[in-house]
Amino acid sequence: MTSTIKATLVGLACWLCMASASAGELEITHATVRLVPPVASATAAYATLSNRSAQALEIRQVTVNPAIADSAAIHDMQMHDGMMSMKALAVLNIPAGDQVQLQPGGKHIMLEGLKHPLKAGQTIELTLIFNDGSRQSFTAVVTDMRHQAHHHH
């Protein structure tokens, strides 16, 4: 490959990153992980995701430190014949200027294969991977949610 072609490809790649909405435009607040009994092997993470950009953001994948859990995935809760069931989402779309709530009874990040019992106040780092390959990490606090029935904002 000649150096001219290489330079052109690098230039094109940079132009592509600038053209797409990048991860930094997503504001992540109220990030929590549900405290579960030590026998539980899975839990869920919740947060408010606010897209501050003028373009839609697509989250393709979520990762978690393998020392904490085997896997992380985006799930949605759905009613089927009066029963709540969970379904994995291939992509989580956050429209431009809009907000998506990851919350109990709705969309959430499922953490499966917990390696150690969780402790209240413990922090867990999660990483969102966007469709353009960019990543954004955030910290969620393990919280006992049993006393949050009257939680308002």
Ligand SMILES: [Cu+2]
């Ligand atoms: Cu789930």
